[in-house]
Amino acid sequence: MNITSTVATVAARWSRCRFLHTSSSILCSQVGLAVEQTIQQQLGSSPETTRMNLFTAINHALSTALETNDKSVVFGEDVAFGGVFRCTTELQQRFGSHRVFNTPLSEQGIVGFGIGLAVQGFQAIAEIQFADYIFPAFDQLVNEAAKYRYRSGGLFDCGGLTVRAPCGAVGHGGLYHSQSPEAYFAHTPGLKVVMPRDPIRAKGLLLASIRDKNPVIFFEPKILYRSSFSQVPLEDYQLPLGKAEIVQSGTDVTLIGWGAQVHVLCQVAEEAKEKMNISCEVIDMMTLLPYDLETIVQSVKKTGRVLISHEAPITNGLGAELAAALLEPCFLYLEAPIMRICGYDTPFPLANEKYYLPSKEKCLDAVVQLIHY
Amino acid sequence: MVSTSYRLVRTTTVSFKRGLSQAVKSDQATSASEAPQVSSGGSSLHPQEIPKDAVKFSLKPFATHLIEAPEPVAYATKEQLLAYHRTMTVMRRSEISADLMYKAQLVRGFCHLYDGQEATAVGIESAITWKDALITAYRNHCQQLGRGDTPFTVLSELLGRYTGCSKGKGGSMHLYKAENKYFGGNGIVGAQVPLGTGLAFAEQYLNTGNISVTMYGDGAANQGQVAEAMNMAALWKLPCVYVCENNKYGMGTSTDRASANTNFYTRGDVIPGIRVDGMDVLSVREGMKLAVNYARSGKGPFVVESVTYRYHGHSMSDPGLSYRSREEITEMRKRADPIELVKSRILEQGWATEKELKSIEKEIRQQVDEMTEKAKQAPLPPVEELYRDIYVEGIEHVRGTLVNNGLGNYLA
Numbered sequence: 051m052n053i054t055s056t057v058a059t060v061a062a063r064w065s066r067c068r069f070l071h072t073s074s075s076i077l078c079s080q081v082g083l084a085v086e087q088t089i090q091q092q093l094g095s096s097p098e099t100t101r102m103n104l105f106t107a108i109n110h111a112l113s114t115a116l117e118t119n120d121k122s123v124v125f126g127e128d129v130a131f132g133g134v135f136r137c138t139t140e141l142q143q144r145f146g147s148h149r150v151f152n153t154p155l156s157e158q159g160i161v162g163f164g165i166g167l168a169v170q171g172f173q174a175i176a177e178i179q180f181a182d183y184i185f186p187a188f189d190q191l192v193n194e195a196a197k198y199r200y201r202s203g204g205l206f207d208c209g210g211l212t213v214r215a216p217c218g219a220v221g222h223g224g225l226y227h228s229q230s231p232e233a234y235f236a237h238t239p240g241l242k243v244v245m246p247r248d249p250i251r252a253k254g255l256l257l258a259s260i261r262d263k264n265p266v267i268f269f270e271p272k273i274l275y276r277s278s279f280s281q282v283p284l285e286d287y288q289l290p291l292g293k294a295e296i297v298q299s300g301t302d303v304t305l306i307g308w309g310a311q312v313h314v315l316c317q318v319a320e321e322a323k324e325k326m327n328i329s330c331e332v333i334d335m336m337t338l339l340p341y342d343l344e345t346i347v348q349s350v351k352k353t354g355r356v357l358i359s360h361e362a363p364i365t366n367g368l369g370a371e372l373a374a375a376l377l378e379p380c381f382l383y384l385e386a387p388i389m390r391i392c393g394y395d396t397p398f399p400l401a402n403e404k405y406y407l408p409s410k411e412k413c414l415d416a417v418v419q420l421i422h423y
Numbered sequence: 424m425v426s427t428s429y430r431l432v433r434t435t436t437v438s439f440k441r442g443l444s445q446a447v448k449s450d451q452a453t454s455a456s457e458a459p460q461v462s463s464g465g466s467s468l469h470p471q472e473i474p475k476d477a478v479k480f481s482l483k484p485f486a487t488h489l490i491e492a493p494e495p496v497a498y499a500t501k502e503q504l505l506a507y508h509r510t511m512t513v514m515r516r517s518e519i520s521a522d523l524m525y526k527a528q529l530v531r532g533f534c535h536l537y538d539g540q541e542a543t544a545v546g547i548e549s550a551i552t553w554k555d556a557l558i559t560a561y562r563n564h565c566q567q568l569g570r571g572d573t574p575f576t577v578l579s580e581l582l583g584r585y586t587g588c589s590k591g592k593g594g595s596m597h598l599y600k601a602e603n604k605y606f607g608g609n610g611i612v613g614a615q616v617p618l619g620t621g622l623a624f625a626e627q628y629l630n631t632g633n634i635s636v637t638m639y640g641d642g643a644a645n646q647g648q649v650a651e652a653m654n655m656a657a658l659w660k661l662p663c664v665y666v667c668e669n670n671k672y673g674m675g676t677s678t679d680r681a682s683a684n685t686n687f688y689t690r691g692d693v694i695p696g697i698r699v700d701g702m703d704v705l706s707v708r709e710g711m712k713l714a715v716n717y718a719r720s721g722k723g724p725f726v727v728e729s730v731t732y733r734y735h736g737h738s739m740s741d742p743g744l745s746y747r748s749r750e751e752i753t754e755m756r757k758r759a760d761p762i763e764l765v766k767s768r769i770l771e772q773g774w775a776t777e778k779e780l781k782s783i784e785k786e787i788r789q790q791v792d793e794m795t796e797k798a799k800q801a802p803l804p805p806v807e808e809l810y811r812d813i814y815v816e817g818i819e820h821v822r823g824t825l826v827n828n829g830l831g832n833y834l835a
Contacts, residue, residue: 155612
């Protein structure tokens with residue numbers, strides 16, 4: 051890169067910044083998923099919607115999946131009575147115990163069995179009761195599910211497998227009811243990893259995950275089951291996997307997160323605007339593998355400053371991957387180092403949860419540091 | 424050279440820590456209601472050794488797998504039965520205290536209560552010593568008490584206080600007593616079974632003559648790792664006694680809806696097994712003696728299924744009524760309560776009067792209540808505990824956790 055092109059790039063960035071400062075957000079939606087538009091394309095301009103919370107939306111998605119495909123089954127521990135988070139309420143009554151059934155307490159068995167079903171062409175929708183319990187099934191997911199298609203040269207696949215698991219901090223979960231293990235699985239080619247942030251996206255993403263012809267792990271932030279509401283269309287719709295969404299546009303700092311943390315980042319953006327007149331662009335990755343690099347690159351090129359935030363421990367978390375991936379395309383556009391505000395490198399603590407989590411205050415502090423770097 | 428100096432450093436750190444914890448512990452009163460050690464040390468090792476003043480009690484018959492069933496009788500003395508009664512009452516009162524504190528939202532997170540199952544914990548302890556290793560799952564408050572801890576420390580741990588056995592960092596599911604070889608306290612179902620198998624291997628390797636008692640539940644019996652661990656134990660003839668506490672429900676799923684083979688004492692396949700009445704402390708003890716002697720003599724592992732019952736739900740978030748009827752619970756309380764059973768035996772033999780037993784229970788209740796109040800006042804762990812004990816060499820701090828070494832340090 052010679053001086054001339056560098057100056058040109060900087061000048062172009064400057065002018066774009068100034069232009070964007072005064073313009074509307076239309077330019078910002080060139081990349082990133084336009085969720086409302088996508089839904090409208092499928093369901094028309096005013097589909098019938100109901101206000102519902104996350105577990106109800108998941109329930110809707112599951113019942114839609116069961117309705118639209120005779121070879122789909124839902125199974126896991128305690129799903130028959132509705133599940134410990136009510137995501138599978140009434141499914142057994144409506145679809146029968148041959149399609150919605152309980153399994154014994156055997157995570158490795160559940161996932162392995164699901165892979166077998168999927169290889170036979172079923173949509174096997176397995177539930178792991180808490181993401182913290184997914185580890186006995188780690189071998190099945192990483193060594194079997196992720197590699198079936200590859201090792202058989204395309205003769206077989208378990209694309210019909212979807213593994214759902216509640217994840218994330220909930221206030222009192224402690225070591226084994228709070229983990230966010232997305233990074234372990236996002237390291238495995240052959241798997242897809244998805245995490246929604248609210249009911250309307252959850253329904254669309256879950257239906258897309260179930261119907262995607264690849265094994266998908268669908269993490270559901272458990273704290274949002276009852277606390278997150280949207281107006282969710284009652285009909286069948288899907289949101290594409292592999293696309294991030296620009297939750298709100300901004301010009302000064304890019305905030306990247308997923309799941310419940312996106313809500314924290316939106317609060318950060320609001321407070322930064324109110325108190326310090328900093329305009330933040332908030333991006334929800336939605337799909338963690340394969341992640342939408344294009345959207346976040348475009349955003350970081352625009353703002354030059356980026357903060358990535360997730361609940362999982364910082365070392366080798368997904369933030370590290372995104373930071374490294376952003377570095378090459380955005381190197382000359384960066385005004386400050388890429389920052390990560392994440393959980394600490396400790397087991398998820400019991401009493402010190404509030405201290406451990408990447409809170410709004412810590413993120414705001416990082417935003418200020420980024421601006422003043 | 425290097426290793427010596429390291430050891431010196433380590434000793435200093437360890438003794439400092441111990442001194443610290445002792446300083447904290449000196450505030451707590453050790454009281455008379457510390458659960459007495461019910462393991463009888465030497466005499467329970469030899470079932471033929473019957474104490475002179477022992478009385479013969481008849482038990483429900485045992486069911487066995489691959490071994491001859493012992494005669495359904497137990498010889499017990501007044502001291503033994505009174506000790507069992509006392510320990511079980513301490514356990515019961517402690518669990519009730521935990522229940523009340525949880526409902527008052529002082530205990531948060533998860534809390535799995537053991538009331539109704541006390542006879543299993545005490546029966547096991549009465550057949551082994553504190554040199555034998557013990558490990559169990561998350562319903563572990565009473566095992567901690569049975570291994571010599573006090574309700575004060577247990578309840579402190581539930582409250583997340585620094586006076587708790589795990590410095591408040593483990594909570595209800597993670598209670599430990601290292602000096603009495605109690606290895607906890609495990610949150611992940613079934614994960615403790617391979618662990619307990621490893622403990623047994625160590626005892627065999629070091630030729631200590633000790634065994635490992637590995638407890639798990641009817642739900643965990645369907646974990647693959649349980650089968651894996653048992654296979655290893657049988658193959659290598661490890662001195663491991665597997666105790667399956669069958670309380671009829673794995674969370675909300677009854678055993679017949681979870682297990683194809685509900686005879687958990689046979690699930691060890693080539694490993695011999697016995698089924699005992701888990702509501703009768705003497706039945707548990709006698710079954711355990713058979714198992715313990717078998718394992719200790721080098722013949723290999725043994726499976727004990729203790730058929731028991733929990734009055735509470737799976738945890739405090741489970742009312743325990745959606746999968747079983749209130750009548751069933753009341754019936755079990757009336758017909759098979761472990762404390763009532765011991766009391767009726769004591770009274771039958773005239774070893775104590777109703778009044779005496781009631782006064783013991785009242786005394787214990789008072790003491791446990793006092794300990795509860797003390798635990799409520801106990802201090803929280805200092806915030807530095809967040810990043811202590813991650814690795815053995817104490818990390819001074821974890822990046823970015825302190826205000827004055829925040830992001831600036833991180834960016835540098």
